Amino acid sequence: MSQGVPADGGPTDFDIPNPYVLLRRAGLRPKKGLGQHFLVERAHLARIVEAADIGADDTVLEIGPGLGVLTGALASLAARVVAVEIDGALAEIIEETLGDRPNLEVIVADILERPAADFAGFAPDSVGARMASPEARRVEPDSEGARESSPKSWQVVPEFKIVANLPFYITSAVLRHVLEAPIKPSSAVVMVQREVADRMIAKPGRLSILGVAVQFYARPTRICIVPAGAFVPAPAVDSAVVRLDVHPCPPIPVRDEAVFFRVVRAGFGQKRKQLRNSIAAGLDITPADSASALDSAGIDPRRRAETLALAEWAALTKALEGVGFGLET
Numbered sequence: 343m344s345q346g347v348p349a350d351g352g353p354t355d356f357d358i359p360n361p362y363v364l365l366r367r368a369g370l371r372p373k374k375g376l377g378q379h380f381l382v383e384r385a386h387l388a389r390i391v392e393a394a395d396i397g398a399d400d401t402v403l404e405i406g407p408g409l410g411v412l413t414g415a416l417a418s419l420a421a422r423v424v425a426v427e428i429d430g431a432l433a434e435i436i437e438e439t440l441g442d443r444p445n446l447e448v449i450v451a452d453i454l455e456r457p458a459a460d461f462a463g464f465a466p467d468s469v470g471a472r473m474a475s476p477e478a479r480r481v482e483p484d485s486e487g488a489r490e491s492s493p494k495s496w497q498v499v500p501e502f503k504i505v506a507n508l509p510f511y512i513t514s515a516v517l518r519h520v521l522e523a524p525i526k527p528s529s530a531v532v533m534v535q536r537e538v539a540d541r542m543i544a545k546p547g548r549l550s551i552l553g554v555a556v557q558f559y560a561r562p563t564r565i566c567i568v569p570a571g572a573f574v575p576a577p578a579v580d581s582a583v584v585r586l587d588v589h590p591c592p593p594i595p596v597r598d599e600a601v602f603f604r605v606v607r608a609g610f611g612q613k614r615k616q617l618r619n620s621i622a623a624g625l626d627i628t629p630a631d632s633a634s635a636l637d638s639a640g641i642d643p644r645r646r647a648e649t650l651a652l653a654e655w656a657a658l659t660k661a662l663e664g665v666g667f668g669l670e671t
């Protein structure tokens with residue numbers, strides 16, 4: 343089923359077996375409830391692997407390896423690959439086909455069960471030691487207003503990378519799980535529904551809670567669109583591959599992430615309303631108090647949530663904190 347990419351001897355230069363043949367041999371069928379749509383086009387496989395930019399020292403966590411089509415390619419580039427698959431029957435197929443790779447560990451588990459860094463073997467202590475060592479790569483804040491150094495709850499491990507063709511039913515949960523965790527990968531290349539990708543990369547004017555959350559933690563870049571026909575069985579909609587470069591520290595000054603996101607959720611709670619009203623309703627304060635906080639943050643109270651840039655959400659949070667409106671933790 344390889345298509346469109348000439349043989350080059352690279353990590354994705356292999357024939358992709360028909361998933362139905364592999365599954366039938368094991369007496370299985372794709373489980374829709376687990377989002378099992380298997381990638382069968384080598385061109386897109388190659389784009390994902392290329393976008394992941396795997397180095398020989400990297401540990402890659404693959405979420406939902408399925409029949410292992412990406413797994414083998416990743417294992418030929420990385421120091422280690424940890425593949426977490428919820429379906430034990432598929433994990434057995436990977437063991438049969440890729441079991442000879444000494445740098446591959448397949449774990450049968452729900453990815454949401456434990457922090458991603460735990461699965462990849464980056465326990466808090468080992469990361470702390472690595473960050474403190476003189477060899478540790480120094481990461482500097484990349485934009486104005488960011489903190490001097492990463493806070494304890496925000497540690498990015500340069501050699502920890504995530505690659506996943508995500509099951510649609512838990513896309514947002516997995517993104518939150520990976521990005522909100524204290525120990526973060528330096529990058530994640532994820533395949534998501536095309537419409538979700540659009541929301542992840544949206545600019546002010548079209549932002550949603552998902553866009554604000556993703557961009558608070560990472561810089562998203564859309565790599566390519568993947569048509570539904572590139573999967574077996576084909577899903578109902580097209581997908582897109584997005585690369586997330588995780589910020590080395592918060593890109594905007596935020597005292598408390600939980601409070602920041604409470605303000606953001608309040609703003610988007612009644613999306614069609616002016617911010618003056620949605621903030622008031624979401625935080626249980628008067629529209630007059632809401633308008634005065636918006637004013638002091640330099641934001642026109644008649645604007646709508648989707649138009650605010652991240653720095654404006656931070657300024658609004660600060661203004662609300664300043665007057666103690668509904669934000670006690």
Ligand code: SAM
Pocket residue numbers: 376377378379380381382405406407408409410411412426427428429432451452453454507508509510512
């Ligand atoms: N990586 C394969 C590919 O590209 O062909 C399969 C991708 S398929 C869209 C999603 C995979 O995630 C399935 O193999 C499914 O069983 C697995 N999966 C679903 N929910 C999961 C969870 N909570 N934790 C880990 N894996 C999960």
